[in-house]
Amino acid sequence: MMSIVFEDLHFAYPGSDPIFRGVNCEIHPGEFLLLTGSNGSGKSTFLRLLNGLLKPSRGNITVEGMNTRETATARLAAVIAVTFQHPSDQIFASTVRGEVRYGPKNLGRSNADTLAAQALDLFGLAQYADMHPYDLPASHRRLLTIASAVAMGTPFLAFDEPSVHLSQPERLLFLRALEALRPEKRTYLIVTHDVRFFRPLCTGEIVFQDGRVHRRSGGNARPA
Amino acid sequence: MAHSINDKLSILIFFLSIALAGPAEAALISVIVLLITRALAPPFRPLAQASRRRFLPVFLSLVLLACLMTIVNGLLLQEGEVFTVAGLSLYEGGIRFGVKTGARLLLIATSLLVFFGSVTIPHLASSLQHAGLPTQIVMTVLLTVYFLETIPERITRIFSAQEARGAPVRSRVDRRVRSFLSILAPLILSGIVESIERGTALTLRGYRAGTRLEFEGGGESRLSGVGKLFIVLSFFVFILAWVLP
Amino acid sequence: MGPSVVATDLTFRYFAASRPVFSAFRVNIPGGSRCAILGPAGAGKTTLLEILSGAAASHYKTAIADGRVTIGDKTHIPIPHEVLFPRVGLVLQDPSVQISGIRHTVRSEIEFTLENLGMGKDVRAAKVARILERFSLTHLADRHPYRLSGGEMQRVALASIVVAEPDLLLLDEPANALDERSRNELAGILRSISPATTIVFTDYTPEFALETADRFVLLDNSTTRFEGTRDEFLTALSTFSALLPTEGIV
Structure with a gap:
C-alpha cells in the first residue's frame, strides 16, 4: 500500500511541552496536501517525523x-x-548538476543521471548545470533544493515552505514544474503559509492545532 | 575565592605550567583536583547547559585517547623491559613515555575545558581588552567563539538534511567517511558566506577598527591574592623543573 | 522632511568582467516617502540598497561604478564610497546576521550601535529605552537576541539601526520571512516612523508594500519598469503578473 498512516501520534522534544497529542490520519497515494497551522503548531516537526529523523x-x-x-x-x-x-x-557539490545527482546516487538509482537531467530541465536550471550553486541567486538555490528532491524519484515528496523567498518568475517555474509532474501521480505534502499559491494544485489540506489534526479536507485519491 | 576572570586565568596558567613543566604524577593529580573543583566549587561550575552535558563524553574520549597513546607508545618505543599483555608485547620505556605525554595532554585539555566552561564570552573579551589586546583581535575572538558555539546546531541541521537525501551518515564506517564531505562542505561554505555578511553588518552599524568595545556582565576582573599566588606558583613550577634534574 | 534619493545614469558591476547590475539606471525617490522597491530575484534590488548605504563601494573593492547618486543635498560621484551610517542605515535581509552575536541581551545588542558611534552611557540608556518601547521590545529587553522568534529578531535588527536615527532607512526584504502577525507589527512600526526619515524597502511580492508604502518602484532586469504613487501602481499592477505575484490582489 503506497500510503502513510499516522496512528495516535504523540511527540515532544525532550524537556518541552508536547507538540503532537494524538494525530490520526492517512495520506493516500496521489494526494497533493497542504499542511497548515499557526507558527509553532509543529508542521516542520511533522516532516522530520515522516522520514524518521525524529x-x-x-x-x-x-x-x-x-x-x-x-x-x-x-x-x-x-x-x-x-x-x-x-x-x-x-x-x-561544486556544480548544480552534482548537487541534483547526489540524492539519486545515494539511493543507488541506476538512472541517476537521467533523473538529475530531467529535474534540472523541469526547474529551468539546465542552463546553470555547470555553475557553482553559490553563484546562483538565492531564490534559484531554493529551486535547486526542490529539484534535488524531485530528482530522487521517490513516490512521496515533502517540502517545508518551498515558496518562501521565491520571486514571481521562480514561482511560475515551480508551478509549471509541478503541473508537468502531474502525470507521475506522486504524493505531495507541503508545509506552507502560502495557501493561495498552491490552491490550483492541491487536493486537500491538513490543519494542525493544539497538537492534533484540526481539519482534514480531501482525503481521497486525487481526482482525475 | 577566585570569582574574577583573571584569577581563573592565573589558575589556568598554573595548571598549564604543571602540564608543560611538572612531573606526570603531578599532572594526573591535577586532573583529579580539577574534576573535584569543577564539581564542588561554584565559580568553576559550567555556566551553560550544553557544556554541562558535553563535558563527560568529551572528557572520557580524552581519557580514551590518552590510554590509546600509552599503548601505541608502549608498542613502538622499544626501550627497557618487555612484558606481554593480551598477546601484545609492550615496552616499559614506551609505556612510561606514553603515560607522561598522555597525562600532560589530559591536563591541558581538562583545564581548558573547565576554564572555558566557567567564563562568559563578554567577560573573557573584556578581560582580553583590559590586557591591552587590540579591539580587532578581541572582535575576531568573539566572532570565532560565536561561530564555534553554533557549530553543533549547524551540524545537526546539515546532518538531517543530508540524511534525508539518503546519505549513509549512520551506516558502515567506510561509507560514512565518504559522506563526510557532504557534512563538512555546507558547514564551511555557509560559514564563509556568513562571516563575510557579519563583517558587512558590523560596519553597517558603525563599527570601525579601533572602536573600544564595552561589555556587560564584565563583572570582576581584578587579580586577587589567590590569583597572584597561582601566578607565583606557576613560576615556581618552571624554576623547579629547571633546577631539579 | 527626510532626504530624497536620486540616481542618475548609474552603472555598476561587481567585477570588471562581470555583467553590469545596472547600466544607465535612473530612479527618483521623493524625500520623506515610504518607498517600496519591488521586483523579482536578481532584478538588482539588494545591490541598489548596498550602493545607497555605501556598503557596495566599501566592501566590493573590485566594483566599478559610473553615474551619480544624490541623497538629500549631498551628491556622491559616482556612488557613496564609504558606509554612510548613521545618516543612512541599512537593515539586512537576515536579521540573525545583523545581530552581532557578541551581546547577551536585546538591550545591550541595540546599545552596541550607539557605543560604536561613541555616545555616552546616559544618552545611550535613554535612547535604547525609548526605542525598546516604540518597537514593543521592552518585555524582551533582557532576553538573549538569538532566543527570539523570527518576527521579534527582525524588530531587534531594525531597532539596532533605527536607534541611530538615520535620515534614510533602507530595509532589504524585511517582510518575507514573517508570519502575518509579525508582518502587521512591522507595517505598524514603519508607518509610525515620521517623514523626517525617508524609508526605502525591497520586496518581491506587492502585499506588504501595499499596506506600508506610499511610493512604488518596480525593477526588472536592472531597469526601472515603473515609478509612481500607490494608486498609479494599483492601476498598473495587472500588467506586471510575470514579475510580481498578483493573485488575490488584482
Whole structure:
C-alpha cells in the first residue's frame, strides 16, 4: 500500500511541552496536501517525523508499510524526499548538476543521471548545470533544493515552505514544474503559509492545532 | 575565592605550567583536583547547559585517547623491559613515555575545558581588552567563539538534511567517511558566506577598527591574592623543573 | 522632511568582467516617502540598497561604478564610497546576521550601535529605552537576541539601526520571512516612523508594500519598469503578473 498512516501520534522534544497529542490520519497515494497551522503548531516537526529523523514518543507512523521507528532515515529516503527551510544546510557539490545527482546516487538509482537531467530541465536550471550553486541567486538555490528532491524519484515528496523567498518568475517555474509532474501521480505534502499559491494544485489540506489534526479536507485519491 | 576572570586565568596558567613543566604524577593529580573543583566549587561550575552535558563524553574520549597513546607508545618505543599483555608485547620505556605525554595532554585539555566552561564570552573579551589586546583581535575572538558555539546546531541541521537525501551518515564506517564531505562542505561554505555578511553588518552599524568595545556582565576582573599566588606558583613550577634534574 | 534619493545614469558591476547590475539606471525617490522597491530575484534590488548605504563601494573593492547618486543635498560621484551610517542605515535581509552575536541581551545588542558611534552611557540608556518601547521590545529587553522568534529578531535588527536615527532607512526584504502577525507589527512600526526619515524597502511580492508604502518602484532586469504613487501602481499592477505575484490582489 503506497500510503502513510499516522496512528495516535504523540511527540515532544525532550524537556518541552508536547507538540503532537494524538494525530490520526492517512495520506493516500496521489494526494497533493497542504499542511497548515499557526507558527509553532509543529508542521516542520511533522516532516522530520515522516522520514524518521525524529521518532514518535508514542503511536506509530507507517510509510509504505515501514514503521518509521524501526527504519533508518537513509532507507526511508528511498520512498520520501524531504526538503528543509535552509538551502545552505544541504548544498555541498561544486556544480548544480552534482548537487541534483547526489540524492539519486545515494539511493543507488541506476538512472541517476537521467533523473538529475530531467529535474534540472523541469526547474529551468539546465542552463546553470555547470555553475557553482553559490553563484546562483538565492531564490534559484531554493529551486535547486526542490529539484534535488524531485530528482530522487521517490513516490512521496515533502517540502517545508518551498515558496518562501521565491520571486514571481521562480514561482511560475515551480508551478509549471509541478503541473508537468502531474502525470507521475506522486504524493505531495507541503508545509506552507502560502495557501493561495498552491490552491490550483492541491487536493486537500491538513490543519494542525493544539497538537492534533484540526481539519482534514480531501482525503481521497486525487481526482482525475 | 577566585570569582574574577583573571584569577581563573592565573589558575589556568598554573595548571598549564604543571602540564608543560611538572612531573606526570603531578599532572594526573591535577586532573583529579580539577574534576573535584569543577564539581564542588561554584565559580568553576559550567555556566551553560550544553557544556554541562558535553563535558563527560568529551572528557572520557580524552581519557580514551590518552590510554590509546600509552599503548601505541608502549608498542613502538622499544626501550627497557618487555612484558606481554593480551598477546601484545609492550615496552616499559614506551609505556612510561606514553603515560607522561598522555597525562600532560589530559591536563591541558581538562583545564581548558573547565576554564572555558566557567567564563562568559563578554567577560573573557573584556578581560582580553583590559590586557591591552587590540579591539580587532578581541572582535575576531568573539566572532570565532560565536561561530564555534553554533557549530553543533549547524551540524545537526546539515546532518538531517543530508540524511534525508539518503546519505549513509549512520551506516558502515567506510561509507560514512565518504559522506563526510557532504557534512563538512555546507558547514564551511555557509560559514564563509556568513562571516563575510557579519563583517558587512558590523560596519553597517558603525563599527570601525579601533572602536573600544564595552561589555556587560564584565563583572570582576581584578587579580586577587589567590590569583597572584597561582601566578607565583606557576613560576615556581618552571624554576623547579629547571633546577631539579 | 527626510532626504530624497536620486540616481542618475548609474552603472555598476561587481567585477570588471562581470555583467553590469545596472547600466544607465535612473530612479527618483521623493524625500520623506515610504518607498517600496519591488521586483523579482536578481532584478538588482539588494545591490541598489548596498550602493545607497555605501556598503557596495566599501566592501566590493573590485566594483566599478559610473553615474551619480544624490541623497538629500549631498551628491556622491559616482556612488557613496564609504558606509554612510548613521545618516543612512541599512537593515539586512537576515536579521540573525545583523545581530552581532557578541551581546547577551536585546538591550545591550541595540546599545552596541550607539557605543560604536561613541555616545555616552546616559544618552545611550535613554535612547535604547525609548526605542525598546516604540518597537514593543521592552518585555524582551533582557532576553538573549538569538532566543527570539523570527518576527521579534527582525524588530531587534531594525531597532539596532533605527536607534541611530538615520535620515534614510533602507530595509532589504524585511517582510518575507514573517508570519502575518509579525508582518502587521512591522507595517505598524514603519508607518509610525515620521517623514523626517525617508524609508526605502525591497520586496518581491506587492502585499506588504501595499499596506506600508506610499511610493512604488518596480525593477526588472536592472531597469526601472515603473515609478509612481500607490494608486498609479494599483492601476498598473495587472500588467506586471510575470514579475510580481498578483493573485488575490488584482
